[in-house]
Amino acid sequence: MNNAALVLIAEDEPEIVDILKAYLHREGLRTAWAADGRAALDMHQALKPDLLLLDVQMPLVDGWRVLSEVRTRATTPVIMVTAHDQDIDKLMALRVGADDYVVKPFNPAEVAARVQAVLRRSRGKDETPADVLRIGKLEIDLEAFHARINDAGVQHPLPLTLTEFRLLAHLARAPRRVFSRGELITACLSSEGDVLERTVDSHMSKLRKKLEDAGLPGVPVSLRGVGYRLEEVA
Incomplete structure (x- = not known):
């Protein structure tokens, strides 16, 4: 798995993280975990993941701020995860720069499939380095x-x-x-x-x-x- 894509999971609930990790690993993907928004920003900078799976309701720095700051420095694909199934939240995610949107409670197999789909789209855009x-x-x-x-x-x-x-x-x-x-x-x-x-x-x-x-x-x-x-x- 050394050459597999790296997915940074920014989520403060360990049980959800364990489930996501299991399904993503089945897809042949590597994972890293950030338990709060500040850690997510630091790990994004250090690890340069291929995709960020980002919960909206994060401690210290919420998901909207994390997404906004990530977008000032990188084009990393981002899938937002939230408990709110509201059109305004979906529109906000896309306007701030998210690539996709998942609502809790979710099917982890569907999340893994969406991750793969977003990774395929991002890789197919062009050959210009992401940075x-x-x-x-x-x-x-x-x-x-x-x-x-x-x-x-x-x-x-x-x-x-x-x-x-x-x-x-x-x-x-x-x-x-x-x-x-x-x-x-x-x-x-x-x-x-x-x-x-x-x-x-x-x-x-x-x-x-x-x-x-x-x-x-x-x-x-x-x-x-x-x-x-x-x-x-x-």
């Missing part, structure tokens, strides 16, 4: 926190702050999607405490100037009263 995003001339290394413009073989590093990098990476994961200021605050600026929406505009203005100086003008695009999107970068 590198490439959109046209723009290249973003999520692990090294480094971004640059590659123009006809000439590389122009982008001197971004951590917040600017997080904003750019978040937009780059779905370049055609419009993200509201509230979504960007939750995903990229939540660690800064109480943040006003106009703070997002300030960061975006500085990010746009740096991209323009590196030869990529006009992005991110601002949609008045709605939010921002990266657009397709030529």
Whole structure:
């Protein structure tokens, strides 16, 4: 199983973890367990799992915050697990960046099947490493926190702050999607405490100037009263 995909189970109920482990192992998958949200974030960073099976109601840091923070630094597939069978919860999971959604009580065989399905989809997207995003001339290394413009073989590093990098990476994961200021605050600026929406505009203005100086003008695009999107970068 050394070459098998690694599934990080973020769940605070040991009985559920034992069942999930048994079914995932039958599928030939490796597993690791995080008993609270903070441990899930630390283990995600250290282990770089192939998939995160994430319970919403986690101690210390809840599943929504874990998902949001994971999405600022990686494209790891995430399946959310919750006891709430509400459409608003499903929509929230997908909007924040989950790949699938499972409701408790669940059939563990179905969960294992969904894990395999999400892994197959994620592997089939492209051959670009999961920790590198490439959109046209723009290249973003999520692990090294480094971004640059590659123009006809000439590389122009982008001197971004951590917040600017997080904003750019978040937009780059779905370049055609419009993200509201509230979504960007939750995903990229939540660690800064109480943040006003106009703070997002300030960061975006500085990010746009740096991209323009590196030869990529006009992005991110601002949609008045709605939010921002990266657009397709030529």
